[in-house]
Amino acid sequence: MPYVHRYAPLKKRSVSPELMYLFFALAAGVATAWWAGRVVGMDLSGIATAASVLGLTETGRFTHGAVGYNVNTATDQVPAAPFCNSGQVPAFARGLSGLKQQLGESMGTPVECEHAISATGDTIQQTTTGLAAYNKLTNTVSFTDGWRHWAITPRGFVTWEGSDSNPPPG
DSSP states (O other), X not given: OOOOOOOOOOOOOOOOHHHHXXXXXXXXXXXXXXXXXXXXXXXXXXXXXXXXXXXXXXXXXXXXXXXXXXXXXXXXXXXXXXXXXXXXXXXOOHHHHXXXXXXXXXXXXXXXXXXXXXXXXXXXEEBSSSEEEEETTTTEEEEESSSEEEEEETTEEEEEESSOOXXXXX
């Protein structure tokens, strides 16, 4: 009798419970991320701001040389402050000096020169205790330590607290 090979019927394999659990966990994670992005409206601008503050930008200034190399060979040279011209020392100018007179040491000392942040003429200046700013549209100079705010507006000196950088109305 000739040899005949019989194939055994193939057994259907079921998906393991672990694999099913992994699939559902991944699907739930993707759905949650999609929902959070649409409903919560994630604002990632803080990441760019943090990177900029840390100097991690492509357009940032190159502030360090090769290891063991010092660009300033003279020991009496003071490195230039950010946004200052060569030889310029950071100082409060124009309206910011008037605000400094009212606030005193609360405003700290400038660590950079005042510089434009918009095409409309708005400027900012970092200090040892916060941020000073000039808003050209409202002709307002202001200072904040992050929570407390002080400003000289066209209607006079005002103070407020909170995360809103604009002076309260009225």
